[in-house]
Amino acid sequence: MVYRKIGFYLTILLFSVYTLYIIILELYYFYPSCGCGGIMAQLPFKEHLTLNLIYIILAAISILFVKKSTYEKNIVIV
Numbered sequence: 001m002v003y004r005k006i007g008f009y010l011t012i013l014l015f016s017v018y019t020l021y022i023i024i025l026e027l028y029y030f031y032p033s034c035g036c037g038g039i040m041a042q043l044p045f046k047e048h049l050t051l052n053l054i055y056i057i058l059a060a061i062s063i064l065f066v067k068k069s070t071y072e073k074n075i076v077i078v
Contacts, residue, residue, distance in 0.1 A: 005066045011059040019052040 026045050043051065 005063060008059045008063045008066065012056055012063075015052050015056045015059070019049065019056070022048065022052075 022045070040048070
């Protein structure tokens with residue numbers, strides 16, 4: 001469970017840094033901020049940003065579930 005929690009924290013960090021990166025590129029540069037392929041390449045900036053924020057929120061919610069399930073496993077009912 002510890003590795004799963006670390007993975008979720010790293011996911012939040014990675015998506016946060018990437019989201020900040022595309023915001024900076026959108027505000028200060030004139031070239032496309034994402035070299036994504038497929039469906040992602042067709043998303044406008046706001047939808048791409050929204051999708052990244054959804055991923056961050058899902059990872060944060062997952063951390064809460066990992067903490068809760070870890071806590072509940074440590075409870076011993078006699």
